[in-house]
Amino acid sequence: MAEALLEVRNLSRRFAAVDALKDVNFSVDAGEVHALIGPNGAGKTTFIHHVSGALKPDSGSVHFAGADVTALSMHRRVAAGMARSYQITNVFLGLTAIDNVALAVQGRQDAGSSFRFWKPVRREVALFDEAREYLVQVGLEQRIDTVAGNLAHGEQRALELAMALATRPKMLLLDEPMAGTGPEESARMVELIEHLARHVTILLVEHDMAAVFRLADRISVLVNGQLICTGEPEAVRANGDVRRAYLGDHL
């Protein structure tokens, strides 16, 4: 078995009287696509926030690439190789597609300091050459100089992925990448994620069950803040607890 890239140990978090997460143990192996599913309000978003570093747990720990990152802020986790995309599209609408990705490249530590006050960004050829590659990877090579605000919704989601890739992650944390996309866009996104999965480990949070079962190597199910099941897609589909949580109608 591959080594765990991400390991979450005994993670708990309370909001007032509500146990948002109860003693969650979870791991993502290097190279796999691991999907996290669960009914609305199960705590998926809270969980993601703890993985990415937006929230800190009451107890438990998060380990990434062999180091305890529980106390690290979000930007340090990104530097360690954990990139995320957002549930709502979160690109800079006033910048062109390539400017968006170049900004992501620029944020990487090996891209040099950003405390540069004199040279115009546009003349930093290396940034833009690299940014172009990521846009090609996500299929936006026709839209390089389009202002992000003028891109179609699905294209913005792809741009978002290109930005995440530009941080050169070990693991991509995709928070509902299909949200709000139509069937065609959705199919393209599945293809794209399949393509990316060959190069990078993916933790996928998604409602679209067809996509999840097509993409995931393993699936974990979160219900009421507890992880009730982790396993290969077929095993999860057959699991009685999971069926009850979903009332049988999705699976």
Add this chain to the structure above:
Amino acid sequence: MAFYRPAPYQKPVAIALLLVLAALPFGLAAVDQAFYIGFATRVLIFALAATSLNLVLGFGGMFSLGHAAFFGVGAYTAAICQQAGINEALIAFPLAMIAAGAFALVVGAISLRTRGVYFIMITLAFTQMAYYLAVSARSWGGDDGLPLVGRMTLAGVSLADDTHLYFAAFFGLTVTMLFFGRLADARFGRVIQAIRENETRMEALGYPVFTYRLVCFALGGALAGLAGALLANLTGLASPNLLLWTQSGTLLVMLIIGGVGYLYGGAVGALILLCLEEVLVGFTPHWHIVLGLILLGVVLFAPKGVAALFGKRHG
């Protein structure tokens, strides 16, 4: 707000502007209006101060009500330097920038941990503290402020001549605008504008947001300090009123009239506000009423400021 991008016509306009400003004191002297050289110097100094606020607010997205504190610290540093026997601006002005920048670093390190209205309140609290400190410091003149016994020298040339001081301010503003324009289009400018637009996203791209904000805030503070040191030379006084939060308000009004987030927003606003004041004061002591109406008009009809009215948006 859009990201800054230098407009194609920017360079020729800037060069033309430089020539006009360089000729201005001689023109004024030729038509026997040398009195206005002092006024023009004041405009340049406030243009510098409002521009420094533009860096913090317009580009960095930090709504600070404490900017006057750095302005005032610059003025006091100049006066204290002179009191200590340093009469050379080449030493005193950089010291004023360092003192104001360092103070901004401290204020920023504390207040940038908060957001929104709390940030406004904390920066306001810091200016008021600085104000009361200045008022109660006997050795710095207390209420009366700390006077300069005469203007300083710049590289040995006395600034006592109005034209000399004008050129000192002109040089300060020119270098600042050049630096500001380059910065806005360089990596650093990209980063601070992107943080202004979406802080969380930048954090998620791996940027230490707090550090960038703090550096931007301190830079703005240092530039305000330079403006303060120049103003102390112009008026011959480091007054506690410079530290008062209403002074922050004046700089804000200038910036809003001129155009928040536009490269020349601060300079345009300073020019308009000071000219209005100069003209309106001649008609009525209650000129603030007229100013209020004009401000209302700007907000209603040119909500992005006067600089936004020129050509396509490039700021």
